[in-house]
Amino acid sequence: MNIINYQYTCISQPLKVVHEGTDLAKIWQLRQSEYGKYYPTMHDAANDAYDDYSCILYSEDETGDITSTGRLVLDSERGLPADEIIHEEINLLRRHRGRIAEPSRFAISNSARGILPTYLRTYYQLARENSINSLIFITRDKNIGFYRRALSANLIRKDVGYHYGTDYCFSLLEWEIKANDPIYSPA
DSSP: OOOOOOOOSOOOTTOEEOOTTSOHHHHHHHHHHHHHHHOTTOOOOSSOGGGGGEEEEEEEOTTSOEEEEEEEEEOOTTOOTTHHHHHHHHHHHHHHHSSEEEEEEEEEOGGGTTOHHHHHHHHHHHHHHTTOOEEEEEEEGGGHHHHHHHHOOEEEESOOSOOTTSSOOEEEEEEETGGGHHHHSOO
16 A cells, blocks of 8 residues: 555544555445445455545454445546546536545444444545545435535536435535534534
């Protein structure tokens, strides 16, 4: 795994950042286990090309088992995962917003339920620390209301045209970081 250059002094506990000594196989195992429940045709939840351009976060229990993981993919020459599906919309966001990044590969086990707000707060802080203007993400359309309420996310595209081997509809949302400063800024 390559180490990319980004700042991460603001990681919210209990999250940790993957470093060279982290056992990535455990993170990939959790990804595959959780993704397999919801996306049976997804067989590449382990290391993919975007891991090398990401700040990978995780939590673990007292025995060292990984209980959750997610990553923030930083835009690079490789692009973002969403580029593979809706490149034109992503390029338009780059032109209008400048630096963008994409949270992805969320996998949260039952023992870590309730940790999503910690990931969102950490992604916000990572974006601020790394001068990222917007976070984009693809999510099931049933989650649009949650992200609009919680993050004031903008719906960019209702149906991205890709369904990850399911019958679900997936949407593209944008979270403008500066628009949310009053909500997420430290007191």
